[in-house]
Amino acid sequence: MSDLTMKIPQLVAHRGHAARYPENTLPAIESALNAGACYVEVDIQLTADGVPVLFHDDEMQRITGQSQRITQLNAAQLTDYAACEASRFGDKFSGTPIPTLAELLTLLRAWPGRRAFIEIKEESTRLFGTEFVVEKIMQQLTPLGGQCIPISYEVAALEAARTLGAERIGWVAAKWDEASHQIANQLAPDYLFTNHTRLPDNPDDIWRGPWQWALYEVTDPALALTLAAKDIALIETMAIEAMLADPTLRARACHGA
Numbered sequence: 219m220s221d222l223t224m225k226i227p228q229l230v231a232h233r234g235h236a237a238r239y240p241e242n243t244l245p246a247i248e249s250a251l252n253a254g255a256c257y258v259e260v261d262i263q264l265t266a267d268g269v270p271v272l273f274h275d276d277e278m279q280r281i282t283g284q285s286q287r288i289t290q291l292n293a294a295q296l297t298d299y300a301a302c303e304a305s306r307f308g309d310k311f312s313g314t315p316i317p318t319l320a321e322l323l324t325l326l327r328a329w330p331g332r333r334a335f336i337e338i339k340e341e342s343t344r345l346f347g348t349e350f351v352v353e354k355i356m357q358q359l360t361p362l363g364g365q366c367i368p369i370s371y372e373v374a375a376l377e378a379a380r381t382l383g384a385e386r387i388g389w390v391a392a393k394w395d396e397a398s399h400q401i402a403n404q405l406a407p408d409y410l411f412t413n414h415t416r417l418p419d420n421p422d423d424i425w426r427g428p429w430q431w432a433l434y435e436v437t438d439p440a441l442a443l444t445l446a447a448k449d450i451a452l453i454e455t456m457a458i459e460a461m462l463a464d465p466t467l468r469a470r471a472c473h474g475a
Contacts, residue, residue: 231257231258231454235253236456240311241281244325245314254458256471259334259454263288268350269292271288273301276339281316282299282302284299289342289345323366329475334365335368335409336369338370356383364385369409376405386409391416399425403427407429409452411434413435414434414436437455442455443467
């Protein structure tokens, strides 16, 4: 394949620049944007008092080192916990706060040319109810229009987001089977996410539809380009800076705000 016809994906900073910073924190996201990420992806849980915050797990041990559930704490109580990932970084990021969705959106307003995938986590929807969680999130996303794109494993959450005005949505497929294919066709999301290991080897077997494919988790530039040759538009990576050091991938980096 010649350089003129090579397909080059855009990169999504998975939980921000999570290879070098604690995931889902503002330093991780700002680092990813500065590195040239066109897209970032974050995870959203709700606190006990209904505040959307950036956090992947309901259980807080992995990120904060303390055993508690984020869904059982009020937002004001989160100041007692640091999103430091001490098991990876030691005390380098001690004191790093757990950010709210509102704080992320304040940051994104300074980067109007970049987009964020906002993953609605099922731990929160199961506990508080899908409609309640999605409404709390969409109340904050709506003013930014298409800059923020709700995504989820949960179809009902995406349908609720559409009802509440989401311009685009992304479904995360946990399986590669006929049932999931039917869901994708019925939902017709704008983006379809899955783990790159689930993708069939034969490009003809890849589901086609109105969506753009986004695959995770990739940290090898050569693999990213191999996947792009199969019409994969977006590649999620926690190693955004290292991936964009590749001159071919760098050609599709975003520059400026």
